[in-house]
Amino acid sequence: MVNKPLVSIVSAGSSQFGRLDGVYGRELFADAAKEAFSRCPNLDPIKDVEALFVGHMGESYEHQGHTGPTLADWTGLLPKPAVRLESACASSGVALRTGIQAILSGMHKVVMVGGVEKMTHRTTAEVTEFLAMASDLPFEQWNGLTFPGLYALMATAHMHEYGTTEEQMARVAVKNHHNGTLNPKAHMQKEITVEKALGSKVIAWPLKLYDCSLITDGASCLILTHPDLAKRFTDSPVHVIGSGQASDAIGLYEREKLTSLKAARLAGQEAYRMAGVEPKDLDVAEVHDCFTIAELIAYEDLGFCGSGKGGNLIEEGTTELGGKLPVNPSGGLKSKGHPVGATGTAQAYEIYLQLTEQAEKRQVKGAEIGLSHNVGGSGATACVHIYRRN
């Protein structure tokens, strides 16, 4: 039995994702907020929104910290309390969970949660170095490991233990690039082939360029309220019915396994239990495909298939649009793009569109229950949320 909602999402917004020259992160966040405000005419943001929780990974990109009040200022929310949450690539998944806690505590009736990152004005080498800050300094960064390198270690181990192939990983990229062509806000709206993915430049063997998500600029946000108040703002809220979060060692080498993210398994179990749903009940999911291997591991960690069977699931077409459980209809981090701080609430934005039948060409027909899976770093943070339509 599906359990009662924790909070309701009454509106959501997203900036364009892509290489957006000449704008600051704060302006991208204002774009996302404008969309969320305009989608919800019954909301008076200045009066109704009581607090802001935003995910933002790094001050290095824009030489700008103290993001909470900056974004509150640029969205008309001063003097409301505004907090930045940093959990690497899971920053805004954690911001969403923090917003849920703020509503459930009774302290706030309506809050905005979201995230932002402006990355593309930096060189690839700089971004590689900034992202690596979310890994362990004295043993991982110090030995030349990068984020592609850490996920490559998982891929090598998965290939060795389960026989997963580079072609199966490439199929994740092909699927998500196809979905991205159906999303006007996606960074790279371009079909690719398995051959093109397999022939692309090696970044960290066995991962090649098309196994990696994109360096992207973007912002996203959600308006949350107590389920009893949702009708005041909209006739079609989306309810968050499960929220899970867990932590693991920052160093990949200290973890139980290289082929599975324990924090994601635990977060998923907590979210499923809270929601009263099982993997078979899901109609649509957005998972953290920062690298193609990460999507295959997510299938396994979230119980879409058994351990080591992620490669089979992608081959069988189960997770394509039109399949039994479409995964990353937005295009995912792979083709929609991965402005790291914005990703968690961008996943929730897509699920919001799907469960309110607003996802246009990529709509999963009749989707009622959705899930988002947001991972920080190489898996030291994981956040899973489960949603249902009104």
Added chain:
Amino acid sequence: MSENPPFTVSSFYRFVSEKRLMAAKCNECGTVLLPPKPMCTHCLSTNLKWIELEGAGKLVSYTVIYVAPEQFQSLAPYTVGIVELKNGLRLPGMICGVDPEKVRVGMNLKIDFEPSASSQWPAWPRYFFKPP
């Protein structure tokens, strides 16, 4: 270096400068901490001692880095792996002295040291792995 320096990353690397692979061991529950931490993360005891580890083990996974952060660009492409030591603990490190094409999961490796420390922060020396 004294045998009882604080249980810190800096102490770990000072031992590396002496070509020693050292970990913290909890005197209460026996847990070995690699990297060393100021308290036992299993039982929370601060009653710890340093032990020297045998730097030999098997490669459990590896990657060859082609796109490197700036300070490693002159080395690219280079191989980095995770080695499981004989006591079951794991440590990441660069794998040197073997062609990347010939690196295999399960191969035997042993630790070696480059004792001179970097002149910039963090002023640590380096360890790496190579075939025995």
